[in-house]
Amino acid sequence: MTTRSILVPLLLIAAAASVIWPLVQPMNGYLLNLFMQAATYAMAVLGLTVVLGYAGQISIAQAAFFGLGAYGVAIGTTMLHLPFMLALLLGVAVAAVFGAILGASTLKLGGHYLAMVTISFQQILTLVLTNWIGLTNGPDGIRNIPRPALFGISWQDSDRYLALCLVVLYAVGTFVWWLKGTKLGLGMQAVRDNELAAEVVGVDTYRVKVTAFCLSALLGGLGGGLFAGGFGYISPDQFSFGESVVFLTMVLLGGADAAVGSAVGTALLILLPEWLRFLRGAYLAVYGLAVILIMVFMPTGLWGVLSRLFGPPKRRDHGVVEALSLGDPDGEDGDLLLEIKGLAKHFGGLKALDGVDIAVERGKVHALIGPNGSGKTTMLNVLSGIYRPTRGEVRVDGVKVSGLPPHEIAAAGVGRTFQNIRLFHSLTVFENVVIGAQRPRNPAAATPDQARRRALAALEFVGMAGRADIKVASLPYGHQRLVEIARALAGNPTLLLLDEPAAGLNLTEKQELVGLLKRLAHHGLTLFLIDHDMNLVEQMADRITVLNFGKRIAEGTPAEVLRHPDVIAAYLGEVPDHAAA
Numbered sequence: 042m043t044t045r046s047i048l049v050p051l052l053l054i055a056a057a058a059s060v061i062w063p064l065v066q067p068m069n070g071y072l073l074n075l076f077m078q079a080a081t082y083a084m085a086v087l088g089l090t091v092v093l094g095y096a097g098q099i100s101i102a103q104a105a106f107f108g109l110g111a112y113g114v115a116i117g118t119t120m121l122h123l124p125f126m127l128a129l130l131l132g133v134a135v136a137a138v139f140g141a142i143l144g145a146s147t148l149k150l151g152g153h154y155l156a157m158v159t160i161s162f163q164q165i166l167t168l169v170l171t172n173w174i175g176l177t178n179g180p181d182g183i184r185n186i187p188r189p190a191l192f193g194i195s196w197q198d199s200d201r202y203l204a205l206c207l208v209v210l211y212a213v214g215t216f217v218w219w220l221k222g223t224k225l226g227l228g229m230q231a232v233r234d235n236e237l238a239a240e241v242v243g244v245d246t247y248r249v250k251v252t253a254f255c256l257s258a259l260l261g262g263l264g265g266g267l268f269a270g271g272f273g274y275i276s277p278d279q280f281s282f283g284e285s286v287v288f289l290t291m292v293l294l295g296g297a298d299a300a301v302g303s304a305v306g307t308a309l310l311i312l313l314p315e316w317l318r319f320l321r322g323a324y325l326a327v328y329g330l331a332v333i334l335i336m337v338f339m340p341t342g343l344w345g346v347l348s349r350l351f352g353p354p355k356r357r358d359h360g361v362v363e364a365l366s367l368g369d370p371d372g373e374d375g376d377l378l379l380e381i382k383g384l385a386k387h388f389g390g391l392k393a394l395d396g397v398d399i400a401v402e403r404g405k406v407h408a409l410i411g412p413n414g415s416g417k418t419t420m421l422n423v424l425s426g427i428y429r430p431t432r433g434e435v436r437v438d439g440v441k442v443s444g445l446p447p448h449e450i451a452a453a454g455v456g457r458t459f460q461n462i463r464l465f466h467s468l469t470v471f472e473n474v475v476i477g478a479q480r481p482r483n484p485a486a487a488t489p490d491q492a493r494r495r496a497l498a499a500l501e502f503v504g505m506a507g508r509a510d511i512k513v514a515s516l517p518y519g520h521q522r523l524v525e526i527a528r529a530l531a532g533n534p535t536l537l538l539l540d541e542p543a544a545g546l547n548l549t550e551k552q553e554l555v556g557l558l559k560r561l562a563h564h565g566l567t568l569f570l571i572d573h574d575m576n577l578v579e580q581m582a583d584r585i586t587v588l589n590f591g592k593r594i595a596e597g598t599p600a601e602v603l604r605h606p607d608v609i610a611a612y613l614g615e616v617p618d619h620a621a622a
């Protein structure tokens with residue numbers, strides 16, 4: 042029996058006991074307040090687990106959303122005379138709508154914009170709560186907020202109301218814990234670990250970030266609404282910038298990427314001031330020092346450290362490994378799969394691609410070569426949607442994809458790997474590949490179960506199924522390269538773009554890679570690859586296109602191209618006679 046298998050029932054028993062306890066043994070007012078605050082705060086902190094822990098987006102306005110929920114309940118019950126549950130719904134909806142507007146308007150920008158905007162929003166909300174006296178009663182706050190009558194039971198009694206809050210908290214905690222393993226949750230973690238790679242494997246990163254932010258605001262609103270009912274009185278100072286920092290500290294202290302971490306962090310930051318009260322004047326300094334020390338020495342939070350003590354998670358039984366279906370069963374070999382016409386990409390005055398035409402037949406291996414800086418990676422970035430072309434058109438299977446965002450190009454069946462491997466480093470090998478399998482419109486993975494089976498089949502194909510439950514960051518470089526290829530294959534691409542797949546591999550690894558690529562070609566998958574290793578290119582390619590200074594200078598079979606005088610000149614840095622003439 043593992044420590045983990047003991048821990049889960051223990052947590053369940055503790056949760057059930059904490060709900061039953063206030064019902065059978067009334068608590069004194071001090072303890073009730075402490076527990077009420079912890080339970081409602083923990084809901085808001087769980088919201089931060091979603092937005093910060095899972096999706097990696099910094100929000101410093103959780104107290105504002107908590108306040109919106111609280112004022113929703115306060116105004117709804119005392120001024121609009123709505124039933125408590127309707128007022129709670131109102132508060133939660135207002136918080137979620139503000140979350141959606143704020144997220145949708147800032148998350149396109151990326152970087153630290155969200156943090157900056159949330160700080161401003163937090164400050165503005167505090168000002169509105171303080172100064173819009175007609176609605177909020179200003180600094181005096183709102184009193185006599187009632188509690189609900191639900192299921193024919195009155196929850197006026199504080200012990201009962203606490204039990205209700207705890208039930209809601211555990212439901213929220215279970216939801217947040219469950220969310221982590223869902224398609225959406227894995228998408229959030231992919232965004233957090235590597236946003237560009239997430240887009241390229243088909244995650245609509247903008248939608249995922251806005252959803253995470255909106256969910257976080259909603260949970261903040263829910264916590265705030267129940268807080269208002271719990272204390273019966275609210276005022277603007279309870280929802281200030283300082284409180285947002287407290288929420289943020291709670292989630293970081295507990296461990297941002299686990300639901301249990303939020304509970305641990307909240308409990309600690311609410312209890313710590315009580316435990317340190319005997320220090321009187323020195324209390325704040327010791328409190329601050331304790332928080333700083335925990336953060337410095339436990340960057341993954343208290344739960345991160347504790348969960349490591351329980352040992353690595355059990356290896357999961359992923360079931361029977363299926364054979365990986367590859368290629369396009371509906372397509373005819375020899376059809377044009379990829380058509381690139383007059384493609385140009387300019388960076389200011391630099392013409393990285395300058396009117397390139399390439400046609401790739403279905404089921405063939407097409408290589409793109411050229412000296413350094415000739416535009417190869419730019420071509421792959423345009424094909425996968427990372428760059429919008431300046432001019433020209435790209436069609437895959439007859440469908441125009443140029444100008445689409447990367448996740449839509451992935452959905453059209455274009456997979457890719459990167460020269461500098463881009464994996465989701467904090468996830469396991471299996472999770473990385475499942476995210477690949479979950480790309481939109483993947484015919485081989487319509488359900489979560491099919492996606493898992495597809496991921497396992499892809500891992501088996503590249504020889505990594507035995508390492509499925511290992512954290513990808515702990516793998517050697519060559520294996521990480523294989524996982525990246527498996528992630529692309531799991532998405533069932535009709536066209537696979539490989540950006541220097543042999544880069545950084547030793548000789549043995551290169552030979553294994555050639556074997557793998559040959560198996561892919563044998564299965565009829567169309568490959569479009571860049572590599573500097575001419576040996577690999579010659580072994581693999583049916584046709585080669587050569588770029589120089591963003592222009593196509595040659596195309597043909599390997600034998601034709603590698604003898605071409607312009608190609609030899611481009612690689613040797615000479616100007617061919619006819620060009621000089």
Ligand SMILES: Nc1ncnc2c1ncn2[C@@H]1O[C@H](COP(=O)(O)OP(=O)(O)OP(=O)(O)O)[C@@H](O)[C@H]1O
Nearest residue numbers: 388391392393411412413414415416417418419420
């Ligand atoms: N984002 C960018 N902004 C400005 N210039 C860029 C950008 N990306 C690429 N370039 C320029 O475009 C040209 C082509 O670069 P690219 O990386 O596509 O070449 P490459 O053939 O892949 O080179 P290598 O073989 O060294 O990887 C280079 O001059 C490069 O400096």
